[in-house]
Amino acid sequence: MSGKKTVGIGLVGAGFMGRCHANAFRSVGGLFDLPVAPALEILADATEQSARRAAAELGFNRGTGDWRLLVADPAVDIVAVTAPNALHEPIVLEALAHGKAVYCEKPLSTTAASALRMTEAAEAAGALTVVGFNFLRNPMIRLAREIIDAGEIGEVASFRGRHAENYMADPNVPHSFRTDPAGGGALADIGSHVISMARHLLGPIDGVSAESRTIHSSRPVSPGSDKRAPVEVDDVTHALVRFGNGATGTLEANWAATGRTMDLSFEIAGTRGAIAFSQERMNELLVWTPGRDGRTGFTRIESGPAHPPYGRFCPAPGHHLGFNDLKVIEVAELLAAFAQGSKGYPDFREAYEVQRIVDAMQRSAKNGLWTGL
Amino acid sequence: MSGKKTVGIGLVGAGFMGRCHANAFRSVGGLFDLPVAPALEILADATEQSARRAAAELGFNRGTGDWRLLVADPAVDIVAVTAPNALHEPIVLEALAHGKAVYCEKPLSTTAASALRMTEAAEAAGALTVVGFNFLRNPMIRLAREIIDAGEIGEVASFRGRHAENYMADPNVPHSFRTDPAGGGALADIGSHVISMARHLLGPIDGVSAESRTIHSSRPVSPGSDKRAPVEVDDVTHALVRFGNGATGTLEANWAATGRTMDLSFEIAGTRGAIAFSQERMNELLVWTPGRDGRTGFTRIESGPAHPPYGRFCPAPGHHLGFNDLKVIEVAELLAAFAQGSKGYPDFREAYEVQRIVDAMQRSAKNGLWTGL
Amino acid sequence: MSGKKTVGIGLVGAGFMGRCHANAFRSVGGLFDLPVAPALEILADATEQSARRAAAELGFNRGTGDWRLLVADPAVDIVAVTAPNALHEPIVLEALAHGKAVYCEKPLSTTAASALRMTEAAEAAGALTVVGFNFLRNPMIRLAREIIDAGEIGEVASFRGRHAENYMADPNVPHSFRTDPAGGGALADIGSHVISMARHLLGPIDGVSAESRTIHSSRPVSPGSDKRAPVEVDDVTHALVRFGNGATGTLEANWAATGRTMDLSFEIAGTRGAIAFSQERMNELLVWTPGRDGRTGFTRIESGPAHPPYGRFCPAPGHHLGFNDLKVIEVAELLAAFAQGSKGYPDFREAYEVQRIVDAMQRSAKNGLWTGL
Amino acid sequence: MSGKKTVGIGLVGAGFMGRCHANAFRSVGGLFDLPVAPALEILADATEQSARRAAAELGFNRGTGDWRLLVADPAVDIVAVTAPNALHEPIVLEALAHGKAVYCEKPLSTTAASALRMTEAAEAAGALTVVGFNFLRNPMIRLAREIIDAGEIGEVASFRGRHAENYMADPNVPHSFRTDPAGGGALADIGSHVISMARHLLGPIDGVSAESRTIHSSRPVSPGSDKRAPVEVDDVTHALVRFGNGATGTLEANWAATGRTMDLSFEIAGTRGAIAFSQERMNELLVWTPGRDGRTGFTRIESGPAHPPYGRFCPAPGHHLGFNDLKVIEVAELLAAFAQGSKGYPDFREAYEVQRIVDAMQRSAKNGLWTGL
Ligand SMILES: NC(=O)C1=CN([C@@H]2O[C@H](COP(=O)(O)OP(=O)(O)OC[C@H]3O[C@@H](n4cnc5c(N)ncnc54)[C@H](O)[C@@H]3O)[C@@H](O)[C@H]2O)C=CC1
Ligand SMILES: NC(=O)C1=CN([C@@H]2O[C@H](COP(=O)(O)OP(=O)(O)OC[C@H]3O[C@@H](n4cnc5c(N)ncnc54)[C@H](O)[C@@H]3O)[C@@H](O)[C@H]2O)C=CC1
Ligand SMILES: NC(=O)C1=CN([C@@H]2O[C@H](COP(=O)(O)OP(=O)(O)OC[C@H]3O[C@@H](n4cnc5c(N)ncnc54)[C@H](O)[C@@H]3O)[C@@H](O)[C@H]2O)C=CC1
Ligand SMILES: NC(=O)C1=CN([C@@H]2O[C@H](COP(=O)(O)OP(=O)(O)OC[C@H]3O[C@@H](n4cnc5c(N)ncnc54)[C@H](O)[C@@H]3O)[C@@H](O)[C@H]2O)C=CC1
Incomplete structure (x- = not known):
């Protein structure tokens, strides 16, 4: 419809935050004037079944029980990680290895050592990274x-x-x-x-x-x-x-x-x-x-x-914002950085x-x- | 993607409320478990140009400078009216004449006499009507x-x-x-x-x-x-x-x-x-x-x-709602009533x-x- | 102790407001730098017994069950009226007849007609009057x-x-x-x-x-x-x-x-x-x-x-005032007006x-x- | 006027807290039903002149520039200390030596060692002590x-x-x-x-x-x-x-x-x-x-x-209390403890x-x- 360049989104996790990310990616285009449009490509969840159901509900084209497929998929430009904390490192490292930009929920990982490995891998890859400290x-x-x-x-x-x-x-x-x-x-x-x-x-x-x-x-x-x-x-x-x-x-x-x-x-x-x-x-x-x-x-x-x-x-x-709107702003800044090739924050x-x-x-x-x- | 029955939406007006309606129609599907999915068909605004631009921005398939085309279009099931108050009556009466459901911004019209004409026309048509008193x-x-x-x-x-x-x-x-x-x-x-x-x-x-x-x-x-x-x-x-x-x-x-x-x-x-x-x-x-x-x-x-x-x-x-979320709820109830053939409120x-x-x-x-x- | 000119206070009523007035008259001297010092002369209440007990408790020299004695007493300069509303007029008129200043609780009386009689009597007497709208x-x-x-x-x-x-x-x-x-x-x-x-x-x-x-x-x-x-x-x-x-x-x-x-x-x-x-x-x-x-x-x-x-x-x-302090301010302004011979307010x-x-x-x-x- | 046993008060210091203590001692009798009535005997301040002026203003019988006279005076039963912190210990120890009850402002002293000396002296003397933590x-x-x-x-x-x-x-x-x-x-x-x-x-x-x-x-x-x-x-x-x-x-x-x-x-x-x-x-x-x-x-x-x-x-x-009222409560509890021979708190x-x-x-x-x- 808009003729804008699309950015393929792969979302890992369909719980509390997964749904919040999905909503933000759906809403952002009508609210922010972005140079790119997100395309909801794949959703990965713990099981094939839950992933398929969630993909349908949340408007993703495909669902998978295996996040490894997601991070390797060529249609995916940005991997959004909303899985439990202990999974952040393996998912993120593999996503980076496939040259993806990564949008990861907080806390980045379970230990500082792990977070450092992820940071160094991202910097080595020159990848765009954003972490979900939405309250900022x-x-x-x-x-x-x-x-x-x-x-x-x-x-x-x-x-x-x-x-x-x-x-x-x-x-x-x-x-x-x-x-x-x-x-x-x-x-x-x-x-x-x-x-x-x-x-x-x-x-x-x-x-x-x-x-x-x-x-x-x-x-x-x-x-x-x-x-x-x-x-x-x-x-x-x-x-x-x-x-x-x-x-x-x-x-x-x-x-x-x-x-x-x-x-x-x-x-x-x-x-x-x-x-x-x-x-x-x-x-x-x-x-x-x-x-x-x-x-x-x-x-x-x-x-x-x-x-x-x-x-x-x-x-x-007077028409106040709600929590979900903070995530929309986060996603808008993520997509803007992706489009411009600039650094993400945080x-x-x-x-x-x-x-x-x-x-x-x-x-x-x-x-x-x-x-x- | 979801296989749900779609409901064609025609939106008249692309100002403050028009954008708010558009956002609600975009978001609602990922948040509420509805039997139908809204399809953003046509947006009508004051001019052809502004309508086209807004349609692109807000994710509508088509834009038009003539709301008469919109209310007559077979792809449109629900006409959402966010034009200035004095236009509510002509738009609504014609939409009703075409058998559409109508979702109109408040106040319903400029006088009680006009509002009564609209109400009687809607009741005669057996149409679903909802008015945008979102704070409820x-x-x-x-x-x-x-x-x-x-x-x-x-x-x-x-x-x-x-x-x-x-x-x-x-x-x-x-x-x-x-x-x-x-x-x-x-x-x-x-x-x-x-x-x-x-x-x-x-x-x-x-x-x-x-x-x-x-x-x-x-x-x-x-x-x-x-x-x-x-x-x-x-x-x-x-x-x-x-x-x-x-x-x-x-x-x-x-x-x-x-x-x-x-x-x-x-x-x-x-x-x-x-x-x-x-x-x-x-x-x-x-x-x-x-x-x-x-x-x-x-x-x-x-x-x-x-x-x-x-x-x-x-x-x-603790994750508070914002104003736009009220409109999402309104739209969810509108679509549910449409799907069930029940009365709207208000x-x-x-x-x-x-x-x-x-x-x-x-x-x-x-x-x-x-x-x- | 202070060598200041004393002003004799006669208080009618020893209920909620009576006690509040008494407290204000006791406190005011240590807080405000006034040219006069109130002397708590007589307290009148509904009965002789309750008046005596209240006089002792609240620090008045004498108690009486008959407010007529109070308003006529030469030791009394200011009559403070905290009796029920219907008694305001008779007490006040008699106090004015004896040349007293009057400090009356709100509402001034039970009807505007009665309030007007009291006002005209006070103005004719050239008496100082203050009414207890303490929130001001x-x-x-x-x-x-x-x-x-x-x-x-x-x-x-x-x-x-x-x-x-x-x-x-x-x-x-x-x-x-x-x-x-x-x-x-x-x-x-x-x-x-x-x-x-x-x-x-x-x-x-x-x-x-x-x-x-x-x-x-x-x-x-x-x-x-x-x-x-x-x-x-x-x-x-x-x-x-x-x-x-x-x-x-x-x-x-x-x-x-x-x-x-x-x-x-x-x-x-x-x-x-x-x-x-x-x-x-x-x-x-x-x-x-x-x-x-x-x-x-x-x-x-x-x-x-x-x-x-x-x-x-x-x-x-940061050391906030309480309700009783408002009454102290009222009494301070009353006494200052009395000492200066100026008008009371309200x-x-x-x-x-x-x-x-x-x-x-x-x-x-x-x-x-x-x-x- | 009341026939109650009186308790002689000696107040050291006439600053912020001194005035607050004085007000409390003046007010307390009309508000609380106490077995004893405070008599404001002596006020000591930094100089003879300031003490005399303050005594007159605050309703004390006498003023002195020498707190040693105050703590030794037989008319004084309770010594209230509102002098600067470094003076608390000398004043209190001498007051205790004269068998007085002591009501001291916080902090008790400038060091824990000093506070301990004061505490042990008070306990040895069996004296009533209260410290001005009025917010309690x-x-x-x-x-x-x-x-x-x-x-x-x-x-x-x-x-x-x-x-x-x-x-x-x-x-x-x-x-x-x-x-x-x-x-x-x-x-x-x-x-x-x-x-x-x-x-x-x-x-x-x-x-x-x-x-x-x-x-x-x-x-x-x-x-x-x-x-x-x-x-x-x-x-x-x-x-x-x-x-x-x-x-x-x-x-x-x-x-x-x-x-x-x-x-x-x-x-x-x-x-x-x-x-x-x-x-x-x-x-x-x-x-x-x-x-x-x-x-x-x-x-x-x-x-x-x-x-x-x-x-x-x-x-x-609905008729709220103010800061000064807290001090009145403190003084009421002090006087009640004095009358009953019970322990003070804190x-x-x-x-x-x-x-x-x-x-x-x-x-x-x-x-x-x-x-x-
Ligand atoms: N930014 C914020 O304000 C918030 C951030 N979070 C963060 O979001 C992350 C997720 O938390 P919640 O959504 O609350 O948890 P949740 O338990 O609601 O959702 C976790 C999701 O991950 C899925 N999952 C589990 N194993 C998986 C696997 N192997 N592959 C793919 N998906 C898998 C689960 O099926 C589930 O859908 C955490 O890192 C948490 O700290 C959570 C809440 C608020
Ligand atoms: N529910 C609520 O809380 C609110 C409701 N409203 C209501 O929404 C309605 C619109 O108000 P706003 O959006 O604030 O006004 P607005 O002035 O921002 O937008 C009005 C829109 O109508 C368009 N328009 C004008 N003539 C047209 C025509 N002939 N054909 C098609 N479009 C036309 C304008 O181009 C503009 O896009 C009013 O009825 C107002 O009372 C407005 C604000 C809040
Ligand atoms: N300024 C303010 O914020 C307030 C003003 N008031 C006013 O104060 C007045 C008194 O109200 P409260 O003190 O609440 O009533 P209350 O019922 O507590 O006290 C009335 C007192 O008048 C006494 N009294 C009755 N008949 C008497 C008589 N013939 N001679 C002498 N005393 C007599 C009663 O024994 C009682 O002590 C009213 O006019 C009321 O409107 C009352 C409360 C708050
Ligand atoms: N409980 C509470 O909320 C508060 C307690 N305080 C305490 O009260 C005490 C006094 O503080 P403030 O009143 O604020 O100080 P301030 O400086 O206002 O008053 C101190 C008074 O002590 C007098 N003084 C000084 N040397 C003296 C001496 N040799 N003999 C007799 N009097 C002497 C001064 O002339 C002055 O009148 C301090 O211990 C302070 O911590 C102070 C403010 C609030």
Whole structure:
């Protein structure tokens, strides 16, 4: 219909994130003015059957139970990886070997060592890579970054961030790849989001001191099972952090935070102003800057067309964005980078840096020492 | 790809709402499990050129500058109308004459008399009709309705609602179809939203007493023009309302509400509980119900999979919906009704009832009297 | 101890407000730098016994069961009236006859006619009068007034106010002076607060159209009684209002507002800015004024020393004021006016104007017509 | 007037807190039903002149420039200490030597060693002691404690607290006792508040790991001076904490928190529920407990008569308390303990425990190690 160059998409995984990726690839063309159009070529899932069903539902031309076929398929230009974390490395390495661009869900892998292998392979291949830290795509986060970069809040002095949800608060939530000792735990799963946010806004982290805790010592081995197995990963991690620019602060990853469903939040105090945000109210940014005595306070800025790329979704303010829209923005930037041959962001190198911090926190939580990076 | 029966979509208008409809039709298939799949057949816009460009951008097979061709086209099953209000009646009547189902933006028309003609034509044709009161589709509004219907807040005693935005607050915003004396004004434009909400939640309105005011007496005749013309419609209308169930309250429509971008909000007091909502925080519903002394308060419920059809967008709570998602829900319900041959909601009859209230308020604002319905 | 001239205080009534007045008179001297010091001379209550007990508890020298003795006592300079509304007129008239200054709780009386008699008597006597509309004393309200008066939000276009509480929401709350057909009802009781607020901030009201409703048709005749008697006053009143300056809006008085304990709130839209406030968060004022595109929003100003007379209570911001502090401010202004021989505010004339509006709304609610003032 | 036994009060210091204490002693008798009545005997300040003036203003019988006279005076039963921190120990030890009860502002002293000396002296003397951690007196905090103690949120798993203000955010705020290397710094000054809160709600803290930072390296030596001297204390301290009950968390003390005036706040996650609070909205407690699917959320409980001793201030809900009211509650509990001969809370022992934690954090911040307690 559009006569645009098409880009073949191969999607691995059809769960929570797989569906979200599929939706983004379907929507993006009608919202963003892109030089290329995604073509939903192949979907790979755990089994042939589930892959076929999902492909039909989500609008892919073909389904396969074998991701190896997908990453090797000539119709596929970009491989989107939404399989469990432990599969990221094998899938990605093989996709890179076939010369594909790779769009991988966070965390990049289960260990920093693995993430580094993936990063080096991608850099050697000169491949476009993007990692799914979708919360960075929020126009309100873009605004926060602009305010900081412009020096409007002075020098950043303190960062207090967390990612707190309650999806593992119930001790009867069963084991899954999320509790796998290899790469699981609250810190790896959602701590990676708030670490990426901290880096995105403040830059490098130099040192960490962390404290981890397993609140529920056992969980059912699988959904509905009476058998329980011990939990070896953290439910909650609190960490002190030192940034390269001198700022200090704390980060928390907590998947047993009763009452919270998406408190990816932070407060940044600069020497002349402050910024506060929570993903629970993702269309609002609270900003404090100096002003007339008795007239200052946090200003609640609501997202609108003045905050790109909000205008792509709606020409009027007040019509808020939702979570899925963040993924659409991510995919738009991925496709633009693909079309232009430019670098992706956050790329594997950036995701590896996040992973190094996760690893450093895990080591610190074990040995009780500050850990440099 | 899916083998589903397709439903041909003809979209009239490619502005703010036209793009929103197009996006919804593109997305809905991957999110909802529908028996039919929409096929984006024709897009009609003001000119041939703009229609062709928009068709390409939004993924329609064809574009036309003449909506008469669209409504007559055999490939079109559903005509979606997002043209300016004054065009709704001619387009809809002709679409009905061709046996089409009609999905029309709100307000249904510029006067109650016109809306009644459209309603009667649709009923005579036995056509499926749906009107774009998208805010009713919010899972949080569905929850509010369930709470009221189950009697959880007792008998509803009072409703205090408004739709307040600031898009006309600046006296230099020019004239447009929104300020057309035939069917324009804040009350018709956004008052219709809060009236439909009030009816959706509390049922029929029996009487109104209204007060309208034009804050800015003139506006530029067109964008960028130095010439100004008088404004003949209301910038703000406040009204007293009496509901059929005995409840009383107020409604406000205000498009000059400085500081507000989407305060479609209400507070409902029942004899045993209360509900409060604002579209500014569309993923939250505040509910008060009796409890242990000293432990009660408004509970801030966040939307999640427990609130259908949220789960269609995301299997986990905390990942909020955005405005465009409401349109996707609307389109899903439209297509389901089309596939099942069932009635749409809100249909023309319902939209006509809304329009009668708009009209009654306009009359009351002129003569200063309570007006029955 | 201080050598300051003392002012003899006679307090009539030792209930909710009586105790609040007593506390204010005790505290004020240590907080405000006043030229006079209040001396707590006599307290009158319904019976000799309760008056004596209350006098001892609240620090008055003497107690009496006969307010006639109090208003005639030469040691008394200021008569503070916190008895039920129906007693305001007789007490006040006699106090004025004895040349006293009068500090009377709101509403001034049970009817506008009565309030006018009191006002004329006070003006004839040249007496200092102050009426207890304590919510006007809030430093945040003073700020709101300054912002409006300075034209910072442009011309005021719309006022949306209410005073909503839940203290009569339960149909088993018994009758009291508050439900007395002579001067009772939600509108008289708390509507008077929001009317005084509206006048304080926007000036005269020219016309009203009101709708009243009795939600609970009967109540126990007295606490604990099984016998019920019909309710003849309003539980909730909604009104349209037109201000002298051209602004329009709504006012609500609701004592059956489930979930609300003190929603004396308003939103004011001016042509260039907006102000929002709720007594539920009495230390915050939300202000919107124009600014850089994409950077505006409501600013949450917290009360502090920059907002007089906050500094009298605390030299540092963040240490919020409470309700009783508002009464201390009221008493400080009363005593300062007494010492300087200046006029009080809001005086009887102002309270009479409020009462006229209450009366006009009551008439409008009966006859369904707009009522001029 | 009341015939009650009087208790002689000697107040040292007439600054911010001195005035607040004086107000509380003046007000308390009319609000609380106490067996004793405070008599404001002597006020000591830095100079004879300032003491005399303050005594007159605040209602004390006498003023003195020598606190030694005050603590020795037979008319004084309770010595209230609101002098700068470094003076706490000498004043308190001498007051104890004279057999007085002591009511001392926080922090108890400048070092843990000093606080221990004071504690042991008080215990040896069998003296009543109370320390001014007034934030614990909030009815909402009492409610939080009850909810925790009753197990309503299950086992407490995580505590995230801070005390953040902005009073030192400006590098031109001069040196004062608050920046004295002996006992100064954000951690000692306001960190003590959030530490006392954490202990009050969760019990003992076993270990800490802290990170301190001086944001502004120099400040004027005195108000208005051009001369600057280096700052040797922390502007912000972040700490990891381990509680005796197994919970983990973070604490922050920050007096350079731009935008914040009183964010003494915490969020507590238990295994079955959660509590959140900020002193910025001191009349609200947010509580999450399990409930019907899709109906849970944080409930905003507003303070009212159901939350003792709120009812002492007002018989109706919605009439919020202010900061000064917390001090009145503190003084009421002090006087009640004095009259009954019972122990005070928080007493010196408790304040010493707080101080030990401050000290441990300071050591940890220096050596970078976890520090046990
Ligand atoms: N960016 C974000 O906000 C989020 C990112 N994620 C990330 O997305 C990834 C997937 O998580 P979810 O979608 O929540 O998990 P999920 O369990 O819902 O989905 C995983 C999918 O992978 C498929 N799969 C398993 N083995 C496979 C194989 N051998 N070949 C092909 N497919 C296979 C499963 O059948 C399933 O469809 C994880 O890396 C996770 O960390 C998850 C949720 C949110
Ligand atoms: N449901 C909602 O929340 C909203 C509903 N609306 C409604 O949607 C309708 C359109 O409003 P907007 O999209 O905001 O206006 P718009 O001005 O952005 O778009 C109107 C479109 O109609 C086209 N048009 C004009 N004359 C035409 C003709 N003769 N044939 C075909 N197309 C023609 C224009 O070229 C333009 O593309 C109105 O009825 C409005 O009330 C608008 C905004 C929000
Ligand atoms: N400014 C404000 O925010 C408020 C004002 N009010 C006003 O204060 C007044 C009193 O209300 P509440 O204190 O709530 O009532 P209340 O019922 O608590 O107290 C009334 C007091 O008047 C006494 N009284 C009755 N008859 C008397 C008599 N013949 N002589 C002397 N005392 C007599 C009663 O014994 C009782 O102590 C009313 O006018 C009410 O509208 C009440 C609450 C809040
Ligand atoms: N509980 C709370 O929320 C707060 C507690 N504080 C504590 O209260 C204490 C005092 O702090 P502020 O009132 O803010 O200080 P401030 O500087 O306002 O007042 C200190 C007072 O002590 C007096 N003073 C100094 N030397 C003296 C001497 N030799 N003899 C007698 N008086 C002397 C000064 O003249 C001044 O009146 C500190 O320990 C501080 O930590 C302060 C603020 C809030």
